Amino acid sequence: MLINHLLPCGALTNTGSAFWQMISQQEKIKLLHFMRFVRLFDRRMVLWQRQGKIGTYAPVEGQEASQIGSALALNKLDWIFPSYREQGVAFTLGIPTTSIIQYWSGHIEGCKPPIGYRYVPPTVPIATQLPHAVGAAWSIKKRKEDAIAIAYFGDGATSEGDFHEALNFAGVFHLPVLFFCQNNGYAISVPFEKQSATKSVVDRAKAYEIDEYQVDGNDILAVYDVIKNARKKKRPALIEAMTYRTGAHTTADDASRYRCEEEVRVWLNRDPLYRYEQLCIKEGLLDEEQLTKEDEKMAIHLDQSMKEVEQKTPNLPSGLFNHVYYQLPNWLEKQQEEASEDVNNGSVHC
């Protein structure tokens, strides 16, 4: 059964009203602010890509409720294994904006998590991060930590072998790991009905004896509630958030080749930010003046972050060699000297 707290028009369902009573004012405002920030940030990233300031980019727009709702339900010790479209998760968890920009500008330094964070660099191949999350959950269980591991992935990932191997391990060893699928309907151009004979992703949970939740992924309250609830249980679970990327797969993709306008329009009417804003207006939580100020602050923050990345990111050949091994071995030291020599003799411009 699809868990739904907030309807596209912004009205609460019965379960939604109950959940709304349970959460604090502060939480409600946080959800709103992060949704607005992430949308602004994401649109700015697309713009920067068009201006040639960053590389190919995978936009989040449309999936903010899934990403922010889940991220805000996590705790500091939780291990997070994102795929490449989780800028909303990263931003919400406090990964510096500069790191996210660095990564999409082609700098490996952007992958480095801040001290004390268990936020793993985004995984680019499909579904391969799921077994890693299983291992991290295993380590949590062995050390008896109050934490879980969560892996983010899309509907396409559910066709990969690693998805099934990971869910099987999680079921066999009873590990505290959440498999969070944002089913946005498409794996680049291939629609879910061509990806899977089962009607939904959660159908697969039964095969591995793990918990299952199917949630309206454009409903931030429902996602927040489901993840809070699932993480408390410390049991393996498959969560399917039904959502839609309103943009293209990446800035190199043209979604109009495989999706009709009418379908996109239907989903724009289910926009996650719009519906939560409608609720906040009704509940008197939306302070226009305050929000405008916040938006302006965010715009300044984004510009400053970009400037910082442009000015401060190192771009030396040593970046090729650092951390390939625990210590730079002597045979790579020689190759590093070669690379530096190429810079010195003008063969390579840095």
Added chain:
Amino acid sequence: MLTMVQSIADAQRVALELDENVLLLGEDIGKNGGVFRATEGLWEQFGSDRVIDTPLSEAGIVGSSLGLAMGGFKPIVEIQFLSFITPAFEQIVSHVARMRLRSQGVFSNSMVIRAPYGGGIGAPELHSDSTEAYFVHTPGLRVVVPSSPYTAKGLLLGAIECPDPVLFLEPLRLYRSRKEEVPSSYFTCPIDKAKRWREGEDVTLIGWGAMIPILIDASQMLIEQDISAEVIDLQSLSPIDEDTIFDSARKTGRVVIVHEAPRTCGVGAEIAARLSEEVIDSLEAPIKRVAGYDVPYPLFALEHAYLPNVNKVVRAVMELVYFQ
């Protein structure tokens, strides 16, 4: 006196005793003690929380081991045969080898992946491949191959001590071929150094793993022809110990490289390339490879025709000695 497979079990026992973060994962490694008994007795001694029988799922084993390594554990993974490592190939080359780099030093990728490998024992189809070159071609990994019971224990403990991920390839043919004295205590052999088994003046024979007894036998036969051969056991395929092979090649002026893997783009090709870049002035003859043919490893009825042997090595040496 221990066989190689016993010394490998012993190394893992010592590692499990020494460090509570060491975990063993693999198929049939628990109650069964491994299909080759390389984990014999460890499940009984350390229990199923540390000697873990996993589902039959190579990508799952290696992928979850990476997660465990990130959480501070030290997994030692057994892949039942190197031929069966391919489902985990993506995990190894795309993730295990890169996690330290991608996290810029924050997350550990320290683990040992053990795999029995190589031919010559009449094993079923797809149980005998030597695919070491795939992994030598992958930056971030180390690849180590022992050739005796003593060095197997020392190198395996050295690999376990190493903070980098190590693929530890165990030559099937040597598992029980001979016994020798192996200390029961903790000791390591350096995992980035080649070993000189025999000193010689006229030709350098380079090999690793199951080729070493063949090279030693060949050097014995060559003595009868008055040819003195130096036998070098690479031990570490990644990195390659250049100093040892360059010194030897400069001394003898002739090099034969011997491996079971197909010739094209085998590790022998890399060694030959490095020799030609660095010591070509000292060479008196072309560098010669004796290797598997560029065909899939045959079913066992024909493996004797595929594999390098003493005669093939001796013939190759003769070609070099009489090279004009």
